[in-house]
Amino acid sequence: MRAQRAVAALNDGRVLGSRCSARFLTIRPTIPSSSPAPMIAAPVQIDGRRYFNLSRPRFAAVSGAASAALRKAAEDAANLTPEAVAAKMSPEEKLRLSRVRNIGIAAHIDSGKTTVTERVLFYTGRIKQIHEVRGKDGVGSKMDSMELEREKGITIQSAATFCDWKKVEDGEEKTYHINLIDTPGHIDFTIEVERALRVLDGAVMILCAVSGVQSQTITVDRQMKRYNIPRLSFVNKMDRMGANPWKAVEQINSKLKFPAAAIQVPIGLEDQHKGVVDLIHMRSIYTEGPRGIQVRVEDKVPEDVRELAEKKRQELIEKLADVDDEIAEIFLDERTPTPEQIKAAIRRATIALKFTPVMMGSALADKSIQPMLDAVCDYLPQPSDIENVALDKSKGEAQTKLVPYNSLPFVGLAFKLEENNYGQLTYIRVYQGTLRKGTYLFNSRTDKKVRIPRIVRMHSNELEDVSEIGAGEICAVFGVDCASGDTFTDGNLPYTMTSMFVPDAVMSLSIKPKKTTDADNFSKAMNRFQREDPTFRLFVDDESEETIISGMGELHLEIYIERLRREYKVECVTGQPRVAYRETIVQRADFDYLLRRQTGGPGDFARVGGWIEPNPENSEANAFENQVTGGSIPDKYISACGKGFEIACEKGPLLGHKVIGARMVVNDGATHVTDSSDFAFNLAAQMAFRKTFPEAGGQVLEPLMKTTIMAPNEFQGNILMLMNKRNATIVDTEIGSEDFTLIADVSLNAMFGFSTQLRAATQGKGEFSMEFSHYAPAAPHLQRELIAKYQAELEAKRK
Ligand SMILES: Nc1nc2c(ncn2[C@@H]2O[C@H](COP(=O)(O)OP(=O)(O)OP(=O)(O)O)[C@@H](O)[C@H]2O)c(=O)[nH]1
Numbered sequence: 102m103r104a105q106r107a108v109a110a111l112n113d114g115r116v117l118g119s120r121c122s123a124r125f126l127t128i129r130p131t132i133p134s135s136s137p138a139p140m141i142a143a144p145v146q147i148d149g150r151r152y153f154n155l156s157r158p159r160f161a162a163v164s165g166a167a168s169a170a171l172r173k174a175a176e177d178a179a180n181l182t183p184e185a186v187a188a189k190m191s192p193e194e195k196l197r198l199s200r201v202r203n204i205g206i207a208a209h210i211d212s213g214k215t216t217v218t219e220r221v222l223f224y225t226g227r228i229k230q231i232h233e234v235r236g237k238d239g240v241g242s243k244m245d246s247m248e249l250e251r252e253k254g255i256t257i258q259s260a261a262t263f264c265d266w267k268k269v270e271d272g273e274e275k276t277y278h279i280n281l282i283d284t285p286g287h288i289d290f291t292i293e294v295e296r297a298l299r300v301l302d303g304a305v306m307i308l309c310a311v312s313g314v315q316s317q318t319i320t321v322d323r324q325m326k327r328y329n330i331p332r333l334s335f336v337n338k339m340d341r342m343g344a345n346p347w348k349a350v351e352q353i354n355s356k357l358k359f360p361a362a363a364i365q366v367p368i369g370l371e372d373q374h375k376g377v378v379d380l381i382h383m384r385s386i387y388t389e390g391p392r393g394i395q396v397r398v399e400d401k402v403p404e405d406v407r408e409l410a411e412k413k414r415q416e417l418i419e420k421l422a423d424v425d426d427e428i429a430e431i432f433l434d435e436r437t438p439t440p441e442q443i444k445a446a447i448r449r450a451t452i453a454l455k456f457t458p459v460m461m462g463s464a465l466a467d468k469s470i471q472p473m474l475d476a477v478c479d480y481l482p483q484p485s486d487i488e489n490v491a492l493d494k495s496k497g498e499a500q501t502k503l504v505p506y507n508s509l510p511f512v513g514l515a516f517k518l519e520e521n522n523y524g525q526l527t528y529i530r531v532y533q534g535t536l537r538k539g540t541y542l543f544n545s546r547t548d549k550k551v552r553i554p555r556i557v558r559m560h561s562n563e564l565e566d567v568s569e570i571g572a573g574e575i576c577a578v579f580g581v582d583c584a585s586g587d588t589f590t591d592g593n594l595p596y597t598m599t600s601m602f603v604p605d606a607v608m609s610l611s612i613k614p615k616k617t618t619d620a621d622n623f624s625k626a627m628n629r630f631q632r633e634d635p636t637f638r639l640f641v642d643d644e645s646e647e648t649i650i651s652g653m654g655e656l657h658l659e660i661y662i663e664r665l666r667r668e669y670k671v672e673c674v675t676g677q678p679r680v681a682y683r684e685t686i687v688q689r690a691d692f693d694y695l696l697r698r699q700t701g702g703p704g705d706f707a708r709v710g711g712w713i714e715p716n717p718e719n720s721e722a723n724a725f726e727n728q729v730t731g732g733s734i735p736d737k738y739i740s741a742c743g744k745g746f747e748i749a750c751e752k753g754p755l756l757g758h759k760v761i762g763a764r765m766v767v768n769d770g771a772t773h774v775t776d777s778s779d780f781a782f783n784l785a786a787q788m789a790f791r792k793t794f795p796e797a798g799g800q801v802l803e804p805l806m807k808t809t810i811m812a813p814n815e816f817q818g819n820i821l822m823l824m825n826k827r828n829a830t831i832v833d834t835e836i837g838s839e840d841f842t843l844i845a846d847v848s849l850n851a852m853f854g855f856s857t858q859l860r861a862a863t864q865g866k867g868e869f870s871m872e873f874s875h876y877a878p879a880a881p882h883l884q885r886e887l888i889a890k891y892q893a894e895l896e897a898k899r900k
């Protein structure tokens with residue numbers, strides 16, 4: 102059941118929007134699904150997760166006996182089973198791993214992720230003072246280090262940090278090492294959540310005690326399901342008026358369809374909120390003193406919450422009995438499980454993605470963050486609980502597993518790039534082996550050997566140098582030229598990871614620096630932004646000499662324009678944000694195109710024959726095929742034809758937007774002794790494509806968005822009316838006790854201005870988020886309108 106859901110989650114592409122204005126993010130699935138594989142330590146079945154490809158071994162410049170020894174070592178390592186490695190692992194290594202947690206904090210915008218993280222850093226001693234997001238002292242939180250983040254009070258980039266949490270177990274202090282990534286909640290930056298979840302082992306999902314599950318929580322939930330991330334849930338803002346943790350618990354079950362039960366009940370609500378009752382041990386936990394630094398545990402439950410606590414404890418056990426066999430047996434025998442049995446069951450069920458324990462507190466009021474940290478250690482997986490599967494190309498892409506063991510050959514994934522004053526910083530998750538300063542690694546994609554001159558642990562925008570990093574951890578390295586999603590190995594056991602999924606942009610605008618003297622800085626900044634953020638794209642239209650940037654939404658693009666101004670001192674002129682349409686063809690059309698130009702000196706000659714048709718393999722990708730026989734086009738010009746087709750697809754004939762789902766087959770042609778060239782064939786292929794496009798039924802596609810709207814029940818009628826006006830297709834509605842959720846497919850074009858209308862129709866109580874669903878042909882009248890407008894623009898430019 103869970104496996105099916107995980108796979109189903111993989112199969113949905115999406116774009117997100119926000120409650121304040123239409124903001125978008127496309128996400129296309131790229132991770133292949135697979136059959137469940139056995140686990141290393143805990144009962145986890147992983148589908149579609151973290152794949153590696155084993156490719157041809159590369160043995161550095163060694164030969165003879167040394168090479169043979171290396172080859173054998175590599176083969177031995179590849180043939181090791183995780184069980185064999187686990188059996189050989191030294192007790193120290195086992196202990197180290199059992200104390201590592203790699204976690205992410207993800208949630209709806211403004212639910213308090215950064216505020217919670219600030220407390221985590223304070224209680225673990227990483228920072229000496231707490232500063233609030235948009236606090237009166239004007240300092241700002243540690244994790245929101247960018248000036249813009251502090252000013253706007255939102256997280257824009259995910260930030261990594263690490264800390265040591267001293268957890269008291271059986272009267273003894275045990276130190277856990279936690280690598281933590283605070284992610285942005287705003288949908289325009291969801292790529293940050295994606296890539297964090299890609300490399301993390303567990304997450305804390307934060308909910309607001311007043312709002313419960315919000316539209317963006319549903320998105321984050323899908324992301325966690327996509328990457329099979331075990332999670333704790335933390336109901337924050339218990340100090341707020343109207344706080345009700347039970348609404349959140351109920352909604353996780355009903356709206357997210359994820360079994361959840363509280364493991365705490367609050368002692369006092371709103372401004373009376375003092376602490377929580379731990380339902381497992383039936384004891385009270387108060388966080389007191391300045392900034393809640395003292396944790397006081399009382400082995401009794403206050404009278405006024407006793408009845409509630411007993412009821413909720415029973416609910417917890419019943420919920421666990423649903424998802425865990427051991428508790429089910431105890432429950433059926435009408436026995437009461439011990440606290441140890443309950444804790445073990447929560448851990449098993451959480452890691453197996455069958456359950457989420459719900460905690461509660463208030464970050465702003467410094468309440469109950471410490472018990473949440475204990476729960477991270479207790480219930481979230483250690484690196485070896487999570488299986489990272491590899492595909493071994495040499496064995497027909499058979500699955501092979503990575504083991505987070507220090508002594509194995511190194512395998513790591515570069516999941517994020519960032520440029521700072523010292524150069525390019527590459528964030529790496531070490532899956533296997535140890536990363537040592539001064540050693541060499543191989544980039545599996547480029548086949549290049551790189552030296553690692555400096556390794557650091559990130560603490561938001563600060564760096565702490567280390568000489569080595571063990572398996573299962575996260576770090577950053579300097580001086581490595583690579584792309585996001587590249588896999589590094591030690592060169593002896595060469596794995597490559599399937600390329601990282603990059604969402605498609607749905608919004609674009611034209612941009613140019615106000616002053617021509619700023620061109621250098623402009624291109625420097627653009628290069629950097631593109632390298633750092635794979636969802637930010639740039640396209641230079643040679644014809645119109647326009648630079649078009651595209652991204653996930655208006656805010657996404659706005660932030661980059663603002664960063665250009667602040668960080669690079671470049672003021673820009675920008676056009677109106679536009680929907681990123683696509684163009685495609687619907688039927689086969691043949692071509693026989695002759696390019697012959699004679700302009701005095703050497704001319705251009707190329708003839709290409711063949712056809713274009715809808716790509717039968719993939720309706721969102723283009724394909725080029727060479728079927729030339731008898732050498733009518735020599736091989737050397739074929740790739741120029743392919744390049745020409747690619748260029749033509751970048752700028753469709755109808756609107757100048759990208760062409761998708763097209764296939765070009767070239768099967769005939771002719772050359773001229775002196776006038777044929779790469780250039781001529783490239784151009785001929787482009788022209789052939791453009792000319793044949795109308796015959797092949799060229800049409801405009803527009804992005805359809807899966808839109809989730811939530812509002813109090815009384816506004817249902819208003820919202821249905823709003824959606825009808827937009828020709829939305831209602832996919833699902835769910836009516837809860839207080840509010841309802843509506844899921845509909847709507848065209849992105851129809852969603853402009855929606856946030857204002859939603860606000861007006863729901864007295865500001867409604868909210869929505871959007872995810873890209875798929876491309877669909879735009880209505881004929883819209884197509885005509887868009888094409889006419891584009892032609893008029895071209896005409897105007899020509900004059
Ligand atoms: N009343 C109350 N307010 C809180 C609490 N936690 C956070 N806040 C406030 O909620 C607002 C948003 O907090 P952030 O920590 O920035 O939220 P976030 O989830 O990191 O936001 P994004 O990263 O932009 O998605 C700030 O004004 C906080 O002071 C809480 O426990 N109680």
Ligand SMILES: [Mg+2]
Pocket residue numbers: 214215216255256283284285286
């Ligand atoms: Mg934040």
